[in-house]
Amino acid sequence: MFTLAIRRDDWSLHRKGAIDQARHMEKVKEAIKRNLADIVSEQSIITSDGKRIVRVPIRVLEEYRFRFDPEAGRQVGQGSGGTKVGDVIGRTGGSSGPGAGPQAGDEPGIDYYEAELTIDELGELIFEDLELPNLEEKRLRELESETVRFTDIRKHGPLANLDKRRTLRENLRRNAWRGQPRIGDFANEDLRFKTWERDIKRESNAVVIAMMDVSGSMGTFEKYVSRAFYYWMVRFLRTKYDHVDIRFIAHHAEAKEVSEEEFFTRGESGGTRASTAYELALQLIREHYPPDSWNIYPFHFSDGDNWPSDNDRCRELAEELLRCVNLFGYGEIRQGRYTYHSTLMHTLQRIGSPKLVTVTISDKADVYQALRRFFGPEVGQEVARA
Secondary structure: OOOOOOOOOOHHHHOHHHHHHHHHHHHHHHHHHHOHHHHHOOHHHHOOOOOOEEEEEEEOOOOOOOOOOOOOOOOOOOOOOOOOOOOOOOOOOOOOOOOOOOOOOOOOOOOEEEEEEEHHHHHHHHOOOOOOOOOOOOOOEEEEEEEEEEEEEEOOOOHHHEOHHHHHHHHHHHHHHOOOOOOOOOOHHHOOEEEEEEEEEEEEEEEEEEEEEOOOOOOHHHHHHHHHHHHHHHHHHHHHOOOOEEEEEEEOOOEEEEOHHHHHHOOOOOOOOHHHHHHHHHHHHHHHOOOOOEEEEEEEEEOOOOOHHHHHHHHHHHHHHHOOOOOEEEEEEOOOOOOOOOHHHHHHHOOOOOOEEEEEEOOOOHHHHHHHHHHOHHHHHHHHHO
């Protein structure tokens, strides 16, 4: 015999702790989102094994209270009235704030504490609204995404799936038949349980071809930024999609397909012929990914120092790629040379296709903006409008 008890309580008091905790987590998320650009490019995260705990400094909130203006001395003031919630009635201190500036000071600083979250939790915030842009329905579908859908109500099931509203209704109905219009005296026959089904949604196939310049001109900064971008791109694809093919191509004057581990760890040198990477990408597409069955996304990161006579060949191959892909992303890393674009970048930009999206990265913090430029919701809309 299963027994349920009905009590009249002020549930807002019981939930105060949960409400405070939810409000705290919202504040933590807001603080993390404001610092995502810096967090994404953090080297200790990129080089970790994915199980690392990230610590984010959060400013401690103070309870509201009235106090004398520390700069004006002991005075009181009176406003003109008509204020409403959210109005700023005054500010104190300079723009630098207490504890800031190059000089030693004697004023108290601002209290901070460090919020901890896992790489997966951080990924949820980064990938919140990212998606493969311009994803089209193809003839062959293999990508699967699983959701749980409640489909039926039964009289038996695990207590965790108890449908409280329907159980109360059944109890009220049974008591009404007995001439007692009230809730109480629960019996097993009152219980109702939700059941669910696994809903497998099939999406069109997708392959992402990651190309990276590993020539001698790629310095430590350029290689780090390339790997940082691809690190988050791979996590994004594997978090959002159950099955997506990722092929890795490293190139200098020659291109070759490498394993994921080699792609992220292997160093190279030599000259640069970007066309070799585009030729290999086209070869992979011809042999394994027919465009009528696959959504195709090639991405290429380089410092742009390509062999000059190779640029025209790059343009021909890029135009061929654009005829069969959903989006072609090119990222150029130019530390300290932000206003200067390479001849390779100029050559690609002259193509003028809406499917060709380019970004220039001059700082580690630009990695986050590059992710949003290639996978943000605006990209698909731009391609669809073109």
